[in-house]
Amino acid sequence: MQFKHPELLYALFLLLIPIIVHLFQLRKFQKENFTNVAFLKEVTLQTRKSSQIKKWLTLFTRLGILAAIILAFAQPFFSNKKSLNTETETVIYLDNSFSMQAKGDKGIILKRAIQELIEGIPETETLSILTNDDTYRNTSIKTITNDLLQLGFSPNQLTYNAALLKSKKLFNKDPSTIKNIVMVSDFQQKKENFEIENDSSYTINLVQLKPIKTNNIAIDTLYISKRNSSNLELTVGVNSNENMENFPVAYYNDDNLVSKTAVSSSNKNKAVFTIPTNTIINGKITIEDTSLQFDNSLFFNINEDAKTNVLVINEANDSFLKRIYTNDNYNYTAFKNNTLDYNSIDKQNLIVLNELETIPNSLVTALNAFTKNGGVVIVIPNTNSNIKAYNTFLNNFGFSPFKALNKIEKRLTTINYSHPIYSEGVFEKQINNFQYPKIQSYYPQDIVTSSAILKFEDDKPFLSQNNNVFVFSAALNKVNSNFKDINLIVPTFINIAKQSLNNANLYYTVGNANTYDVAVKLQQDGILTLEKGEQSVIPQQNYFNNKVSITTNETPIDAGIYTIKNKTKIIENVSYNYNRDESKLNYLDLSIYKNATLNSSVSKLFDTLKSDNAIHAIWKWFVIFALLLLIIEMLILKYLK
Numbered sequence: 001m002q003f004k005h006p007e008l009l010y011a012l013f014l015l016l017i018p019i020i021v022h023l024f025q026l027r028k029f030q031k032e033n034f035t036n037v038a039f040l041k042e043v044t045l046q047t048r049k050s051s052q053i054k055k056w057l058t059l060f061t062r063l064g065i066l067a068a069i070i071l072a073f074a075q076p077f078f079s080n081k082k083s084l085n086t087e088t089e090t091v092i093y094l095d096n097s098f099s100m101q102a103k104g105d106k107g108i109i110l111k112r113a114i115q116e117l118i119e120g121i122p123e124t125e126t127l128s129i130l131t132n133d134d135t136y137r138n139t140s141i142k143t144i145t146n147d148l149l150q151l152g153f154s155p156n157q158l159t160y161n162a163a164l165l166k167s168k169k170l171f172n173k174d175p176s177t178i179k180n181i182v183m184v185s186d187f188q189q190k191k192e193n194f195e196i197e198n199d200s201s202y203t204i205n206l207v208q209l210k211p212i213k214t215n216n217i218a219i220d221t222l223y224i225s226k227r228n229s230s231n232l233e234l235t236v237g238v239n240s241n242e243n244m245e246n247f248p249v250a251y252y253n254d255d256n257l258v259s260k261t262a263v264s265s266s267n268k269n270k271a272v273f274t275i276p277t278n279t280i281i282n283g284k285i286t287i288e289d290t291s292l293q294f295d296n297s298l299f300f301n302i303n304e305d306a307k308t309n310v311l312v313i314n315e316a317n318d319s320f321l322k323r324i325y326t327n328d329n330y331n332y333t334a335f336k337n338n339t340l341d342y343n344s345i346d347k348q349n350l351i352v353l354n355e356l357e358t359i360p361n362s363l364v365t366a367l368n369a370f371t372k373n374g375g376v377v378i379v380i381p382n383t384n385s386n387i388k389a390y391n392t393f394l395n396n397f398g399f400s401p402f403k404a405l406n407k408i409e410k411r412l413t414t415i416n417y418s419h420p421i422y423s424e425g426v427f428e429k430q431i432n433n434f435q436y437p438k439i440q441s442y443y444p445q446d447i448v449t450s451s452a453i454l455k456f457e458d459d460k461p462f463l464s465q466n467n468n469v470f471v472f473s474a475a476l477n478k479v480n481s482n483f484k485d486i487n488l489i490v491p492t493f494i495n496i497a498k499q500s501l502n503n504a505n506l507y508y509t510v511g512n513a514n515t516y517d518v519a520v521k522l523q524q525d526g527i528l529t530l531e532k533g534e535q536s537v538i539p540q541q542n543y544f545n546n547k548v549s550i551t552t553n554e555t556p557i558d559a560g561i562y563t564i565k566n567k568t569k570i571i572e573n574v575s576y577n578y579n580r581d582e583s584k585l586n587y588l589d590l591s592i593y594k595n596a597t598l599n600s601s602v603s604k605l606f607d608t609l610k611s612d613n614a615i616h617a618i619w620k621w622f623v624i625f626a627l628l629l630l631i632i633e634m635l636i637l638k639y640l641k
Contacts, residue, residue: 008074015063022059054636061633068626072619088178090127091167092117094148095185097132097157098294099582102186102211109209113184114148116602117141128170132157137170153294155557155578156511160187160194168202175201184602186210187588190581194588196595204596207605210587211291215242218295218583219249219285222506229277236271236285236298238263239583252284280304282561282573295583299561299575300506306519307331308501309546311348313340313363315382316355316477320484324493337363345370346545349500352378355475358386359393368396371468374517374544376500378493379471383441383480390443397469399450402443412436412462412483414455419465421453421495437483442474463492470496501547507575508552510559518548518564520571528571530562537562552576 094117100110121127123142128135132154136144158166160183167181184207187194196204220239224232236249246262249271261271275281281302289296310325312318312334325332333348335341337356345351345366353359367377377397381390383405391401413436415422439462450466463472476483483489501517508514518528522543528550530537535558540551556562559578564571590598599605 005074008070011070011073012067014070015066018059018062018066022055057636058633061629061636064629065626065633068622068629072622072626075619076622087174087176088180089171090125090180090182091130091170092127092182092184093130093158093163093167094151095132095157095163095183096151096154097185097582098153098155098292098578099186099188099585100209101153101292101294102216102585103213103291104209104211109186109211110151110153113207113209113602114151117184118145118148120603120605130163130167130170135166135170155294155559156554157582159190159192160185161192164196164204179203180205182207182605184209187590188582188584189586189588194593196593198595205599205605206590206593206596207599207602208587208590209601211585213291214585214587216240216291216295216583216585217242217244217247217287217289218292218580219287219298220580220583222285222298222300224506225272227277231274232277234273234275234283234300236263236273238269238271238287239580240269241585244269248288250286252286254282255284275302278304283575284561291585292583294559294578295580297559298507298577299559301504301561301573301575302506303504303572305329305503306501308350308497309333309348310350310352310497311335311344312352312354313337313356314354315357316380316475318352318354320476320489321352321354321493324490325497330497342366345375346373348375349547350376350378350497353380355380355382355477357382357384358389360389361392364393364396367393371397374468374500374542374547374549376468376496377470378496379469380476381443381472381474383475383477385443387443394471398466399464399469399471400446400448402445402473404443405441406444407441410439410442410456410458410460412439412454413457414452414459415488416451416453416455419451419453420499421492437481437486437488439474439483440480445471445473468499502549504572504574507577509579510557510576511554511579513551513553515549515551516574518550518571519546520548520566521546522548522566526566529565530556530574531565532556532558532560532562 094110094113096110100108100113102109104112106112118141121141123140126138126140128137128139129144129148130136131151133156134147136147163183164181167183171177171179179202181202181204183204187206187208217238217240219236221237223235225235226233234251238244238247238249240247243265245264247264248260248262250257251259251261251273259273261273263269263271279302281300283300283302285298285300287296307330308325309331310321310333312321312332313336314334315337318334322332333344337360340363342362346369348370351367351370367375371377379393381402385402387402387404394401417423439456442456442460442462444460445464447461447464450461450464450471452461452464453470454463455461461473463470465471474481478484501519502515504516504518508516520528522528526543527538528541528548530539530552535556537555539555540553542549542551550564556576559576561573561575563573590596
């Protein structure tokens with residue numbers, strides 16, 4: 001028990017006064033001679049004993065009354081002594097990710113959590129609140145009430161470990177303060193494990209808010225499954241944790257409904273739409289689902305692909321290159337080495353050196369400047385190459401030199417499936433019985449700074465890359481190789497060409513690192529912008545001779561179709577969609593975390609915190625006790641004879 005005014009306890013010395021008074025009143029009776037009557041003696045003894053008992057009881061009640069009044073004025077109370085005498089710091093992580101759109105028993109779980117925070121925290125209490133986007137440090141709930149009420153859902157969620165670490169950094173450095181961390185989230189299962197270390201300097205409270213229903217249907221993927229000269233097929237993948245039968249999926253172009261179809265569990269939850277080839281589309285796929293809303297739409301674009309400018313410098317037959325780089329998607333130009341127009345180099349995206357016997361120094365210099373401006377070069381050596389000239393070129397671009405021509409037949413045995421050329425859309429899985437090509441002669445080369453894409457059985461590279469330069473170590477003519485006869489040659493050259501002009505995909509994901517090229521020529525200090533309605537974003541961009549390479553990370557933050565503009569001129573469109581990871585409503589079992597306290601609601605947590613830190617005043621009980629003793633004294637004086 002503690003006292004608000006402990007100095008008043010000195011008044012307890014006043015209890016000596018009634019004790020002294022009563023001691024004088026309880027002095028012994030003097031003997032008086034009286035008639036020797038036995039009956040009168042007995043009555044006298046009983047009267048003396050009753051008088052002493054009554055006076056002692058009166059003394060005790062008066063002492064109790066006076067002590068109770070003094071203690072009441074000292075204002076006694078009970079509290080947690082540590083929390084009373086120590087400053088408390090509270091940091092709250094409020095998860096406002098898309099999964100918090102789900103509905104609990106009292107509505108949307110994020111909105112309910114915000115309401116309980118506003119109602120449960122005293123207006124004057126200082127605290128810090130952390131969301132996925134913002135941090136409110138050393139503020140009060142009264143100050144940020146409007147911000148919390150207007151808090152939107154964020155496409156970028158902090159990992160739970162990052163949120164915990166960030167919360168700890170919001171505390172001051174004073175080790176004597178009581179530090180409380182409150183994490184309010186639905187705690188969905190993530191790829192990264194949530195770890196809570198045992199740390200006595202913090203108290204961690206987890207408030208897990210779960211929806212009533214965990215059923216959710218989401219548009220998961222969209223891709224081109226087939227393409228021909230007249231049509232292409234778009235396949236939509238729908239993700240659901242329950243069986244679906246004839247669930248409707250709609251396809252819009254420029255907000256105009258084009259087609260509707262249905263997906264079922266029997267067709268693997270996929271819908272297919274047929275679209276004319278060579279049509280510019282600003283598309284949207286939609287479904288109707290009452291659970292999470294952010295994953296009910298998927299935006300996509302099909303633009304008119306900019307043609308890649310390809311320049312081939314020949315000293316060999318280039319017919320296989322013409323068949324790969326057709327006029328539909330490429331502007332193909334070919335020169336002999338001795339007739340090359342150097343002024344045309346800076347207009348190209350891709351340059352192929354097709355079995356040149358030598359590489360002039362002037363060409364090396366021109367290609368060096370070309371690659372620095374984003375151009376891509378493919379080098380195919382000649383069986384009679386001038387090794388010295390080639391090694392000068394290789395040295396300039398960071399490759400190991402060619403050694404003397406090896407005329408022992410070798411077979412290609414290793415494909416780097418993880419390389420960007422082959423990682424997407426080329427192989428569905430790694431192939432063990434692949435018909436690997438044979439090479440009659442090649443230039444042995446070490447792998448030091450370059451990366452091998454294709455390798456011989458002796459682990460020497462057949463195709464290697466360093467930055468924007470791709471180098472074959474053997475001639476590809478039919479006398480020296482049958483590489484032209486296998487299907488691998490087409491995706492190899494096409495995907496290398498894509499490195500030189502990376503046209504935008506169907507769509508990108510908000511928050512991811514996305515890179516694509518826009519074929520445009522800008523004036524000096526010109527920039528491209530991404531615009532959607534009133535929003536305008538200037539993305540990170542690098543300008544090369546005839547293209548702009550755009551990289552987006554944290555912006556844009558909203559899903560939708562954005563227009564790429566050069567000032568007021570529309571170049572093309574690009575689509576962004578929210579990440580679908582939160583569509584799967586699977587949750588962590590927080591009971592396994594022994595270093596944290598689990599709560600089911602925000603209101604219950606703050607009731608507990610208030611109870612732990614509350615001051616329980618008991619002075620009223622002493623006043624009541626004094627009144628009871630006063631009544632007892634009155635009864636004693638009146639009825640005790």
